[in-house]
Amino acid sequence: MQPQTDKRDLLILGGGLVGMTLALAAARKGMTSHVVDRADPAELTAEGFDGRASAISTASWNLFRNIGLSDRLEPHGSAIASIAVSDQMRPGRLDFTPEPHEGSLGRMFANRELRLALFEAAAEEPLISWHSRAEVTARHRGEYGVSAVLGDGHELSASLMVAAEGRNSPTRDEAGLVLAKWDYTHRAIIAGLTHELPHDNVAWEIFYSAGPFALLPMLDNPDGTHRSALVWTVAEKDAAGVLKLSDRAFLAEVEKRMGSIFGEITAVAPRSSYPLGFHHTAKITAPRLALVGDAAHGIHPIAGQGLNLGLRDVGALAEVLAEGMRLGLEPGDAQLLARYEKWRGLDAFTVALATDGLTRIFGIPGRTASAVRRAGMAGIQRVPALKNWFMDEARGVTGDMPELLKA
Template sequence: MADKRELLILGGGLVGMTLALAAARRGMASHVVDRADPAELTAEGYDARASAISTASWHLFENIGLAERLEADACPISSIAVTDAMRPGRIDFTPQPHEGTLGRMFANRTLRLALFEAAKAEKLIAWHSSATVTSRERGEHGVAVTLADGTRLEASLMIGAEGRGSPTREDAGIAVAKWDYRHRAIIAGLAHEKPHDNVAWEIFYPAGPFALLPLLDDEAGRHRSAMVWTVAEDDAPGVLALSDRGFAVEVEKAMHGIFGAVEVMGERSSWPLGFHHTATITAARLALVGDAAHGIHPIAGQGLNLGLRDVGALVEVLADGMRLGLDPGDAQLLRRYETWRGLDAFSVALATDGLTRIFGVPGKLPSAVRRLGMGAIQRLPQLKGWFMDEARGVSGKLPEMLKG
């Protein structure tokens, strides 16, 4: 007899596994299917990326029992410095002491380890790793998938959480608006001579932003940051081919020496950058979360946080419906999720796309205009406060799980 559960989550990455844990907190059982091997995903050096976890997302981790496990590895973001190629007119987003930090930085590996450990211990999660889905079914009374080994999994609601190339989204025929920025993000870990003082830097160049994200000092006491350097697609092969010393020299130039001498730690990696947004995030007995629904430029570090807001909203909608005796796949529950998340996700996507294009215009006059606007924001505390609330993820209608 098939093990039918409330949720069938296809994709067990950061968003998909957080969803399974959040749903379990509300009494919902799930199948989580992922084609990756968790041992590979958590291996040293597999993924050099780091993620900024907003205040609201941290509340979600608190509410699902992950915060205590993660706290020791968190590097607080006390301020964000935004500058146009290090010219005069920068903005400093620094909250008041009573407002706390702007977020916390974690290596993606750290987040995965914590999520996977919690998932293994949660009885309401059936985790099917290294598994390939060969067929998907969505019917009037439920959903199902068949795996390559012949296993059949059933549930009331199917959730696509596989990321940008979501086969579940494609299988459902959901239309996607997308374009390629012709940019590539080069990711590397840096050790540097001077401390970062918990400041995240966003240095905008016409070719793309250069971001420095603070990390905790390593065991040897070296100061560390995660770097995300956006370069034109045509330039990426040359940048990646540089020797470690040559690469460090170019990084120091882009940083204008703010952290002193730099050493590259570990392997460099790169990721193509594009935009996509679905026409809808639901269909019959189907919901999309995270990058399966919306892929944005990493310019503001909001991609993962946007997916975690999806998680909080979807779990709240489903839990509210089940208290009323509704099936998790009920159409009216999915409409509520669509209404709640559709506009917010689209607004953030448009904002990040707009920033990418505005700062990508070369020339002295566009730079002067940008810096004039940035100077105005720097002098207006209320406007700065609004931007900081957006960065912390505490604006708008928040799901209960994302509240402190």
């Protein structure tokens, strides 16, 4: 075994949006980290918009601002001024529109822009040692520290290991952390749309029994043409056929579901898809190990909260570790992991169950079910306090918030 050198506070396995944000948040608190990721950053930040985008809540935007990313990101975000919820485009629409002094409900960013900002900041941060295009061949967690061996034989060591590898986290599975999970037997079809009319910064969530059909406002193209990101849920058995449709046939299907709200759809970016499932770990920690993001909880994209849930993990973990280190504890201390577990466990589980429930309620077919849903939506529309609660949830400003996620 090679000698242990350059031991750091954190060994973050997974350098995606959540993992790299954690490394930067930790650095702001004075913590050092190794970040290991198998992906090639050049491929993840290649030119072009393919529809892959993320809704960044108000709380998550506060986090980005507090770790120094807002100036870099600000020009690339499209504000979400309101959210329109519709059952199959029938009468009885539900609108969430904040008062002017309350600001937006969040911002939409192409994932490429988020990665560029994170990767540029990480490359300039001396407290982050970034190992890209690297495979982990072995992981060790011991009484006094953790380590990982890379494919080139190099060994990295730290006080705490953090699994940020996403839904199929090998670190989580190797640790034996139990998952509750199920498959929705649906896929999300992702595409970027260019359209005739402006979206007016409205995010649309249109529910069909086969699954939600979301249109998310993106910044206009440099030539002034209007763009939105499409997330269309289809049954697994239909997904391959939808992906193989010609652009003309695909747009005809899209227009059938959204009507003429954006006028003519003039172009569609290459389509991609991913399977939809639910998973949640009973525990998000083990000795000298913490899970963040999709490694801990994977939810349906119905409310656009997946990444925001992971960023709340980041804020909580960074705060717990920093406070512990001020008291002389090391990051891998069991007391700190217990506090992180207690803080994040219930919130993550509540959001996961809520999104699962929404998916099931809006997936019940038939006119009677639709009428009941629209009656419920009309009731919410008439109760300002209830609408405000939903908007605060969308902004991520409820509950026990980490300091990094506060304005």
